Amino acid sequence: MEPRARRARAFQARPVTIALAVLALPLVVAGLSVDAHYRRTRAERAQPVTDAVAVRLPSPDMALFGGARWLRAPTLEEPGAAFADGPGAVDPDPAGGLVAPPKAIWAQVRGAR
C-alpha cells in the first residue's frame, strides 16, 4: 500500500472530528461575540469615568496624531487648516488625500457657519 493511502486510511473521520470541522466557524463567531459583548459591557460600566474626564478635555479625539504633528485634535483643527507637514506624503486625514470627502458633509458645515 502506498504511504499516502496508508496515511489517509489512518485518518479516521469520527463524528466528533466532523462536528468540530463543521462547527468551527459558528463556534468562533459565538466565542468572539461573547468576548466582544463582555468587553463592551465592561467599557459601559467604566463610562462614568470617561465622562468625568471628558469634561476636562478639549475634544473627543484620542491622544494620537494624524498626518501632522499639530493634528492632535482633528475635530477642532482639521476643517480649513492647511496641511503643512510631510509634503508629498499620503494625507490620511479629511482635508486632503486621494479622494475628496463627501461634499454633502462640508455643505452642512458651511451651512452651520
Added chain:
Amino acid sequence: MKVMPLLGYALRGLARRKAKATVLILGLASGVALLAAVLFMTDALRAQADRLRLAMPEIVVQKLVAGRPSTLPRAFTSKIEPIPAVRAVRPRVWGYLFLPALQGNVTVVGVPAGVRPLEQVQGTLGQGRDLVPGAHEMVAGATLAQALGLLEGDTLGLPSLGGTAVPLTFVGAFSSSVDLYTADVVLCDEADARVLLGMGPDEATDFAVDLTNPAESSVIARTIAEGTPGLRVLEREPMARIHSLTYGRRSGLFFVGAIPAILALLLLMSDRASGLSREERREVSVLKAIGWSTEEVLYTKVFEAALTGCIATALGLFVAYGWVFWLGAIGLRSTLAGWSSVYPDLALVPAVDPAQLLAIAGAVLLPYVGLCVVPSWRAAAADPVAVMRGE
C-alpha cells in the same frame, strides 16, 4: 442522501491532499484576517471616539486668523450669551507644548476654577489626587508620567515663553482606562496653562457653548457665525463625521495597500474555479465507477470546499480578533489609529457583533463554495471510463 458519511469522506479527502488543503486554508485565512482586522479596528476606533463625543459641548467656537485657529478674546462671550437657548459659554484654555525631552508635543489643558474634582468619580485617577487651584500642581496622563519618570510630589519645569512658568508639582495621574484620551495630557490650573501657552489673561483658545436644547445646535451655530464674522463654529454632530471620515479613509488606504493580498485571495479562489486536478478527476471517476451517484459526488466536492472555507474563515476571524483586541493591533495601529511620541495604551473595545462576523464569513464563504460547484459538477457528470483512460 446521508450527509455524515459524505462529510466524513470529504474530510478524509482533505486529509489525503493535506499539503494543498493546508496552503488553501492558510492563504484564505490570511486574507480574511487582514480584511477583518482592518474592519474590526476601524469600527472600534469610531466607537471609541463616539464614547467621548457625547460628553463634549454642543458647540465649539474658534477664531481663525490667516486660515488657522487663533486665540480669541474672552469678551466675545458677551456676543454669544444673549442668544436664546444658550445655557453657558465657557472660555477654554488649552494648547500644545513641545517637550524636547520627549521630542514630541504634550497637550496642556487649563482647569477653570469651580469644576467638579476628579475624585468624585471613582476610577478617574490611577494614582494620587486632583490638583488644587492656585497651588501650581499638575495631573498627567499615565503614559506621559511614565515616560517622564514622574513620581508623586516631583516638580516639573515645562518650557514656556520667556521661561516665566513656575515648575508644577505632579500630584496625580489619570487612570489607564482613559489613557487613550489622556496619554499626552497635562492638566493644570488655568493661570499656569496661560503662562505655559503664552496666552494673555483675557484670551481663550476657544469657547465651549452649552445649550438648553441640543436639537437647536445648527440654528444657534448659524446665529453665532452670522453675528460675528471670522469665527469658526463647530457642532458636535459633524465632529463624529470627521472621525468617521478619518478612520474610514485610513482603512480605505490600507485596503489599497493590501490589494496584492486581496489579489492572492482571488487567485486562490480562481484556482478552485478553474477546475479539479487530474488526481481529483480520477478520484471522482473511480467513485462513479463503483456506484456513487452524480449528486453524491457533487455534494462531496461541495462539502470539501465548504469545510476548507469554514475552517479558513474561522481561523482568519480568530487571528484578526486576537491581533486587534488581545495583542493591541501590532503593526496595524500606527497606520490606522495614528502615531504619537507618547503612545497610549491602545486597549480598544470591540464593536463587532455576530451579524458583522457572519457577514464577513458569508462574503468569503459563499463565493468560494459557489466557484467550486461548476467544475465539481462537470467532473461528476463526466464519463468515468473516459476520465480513467485519460481522454
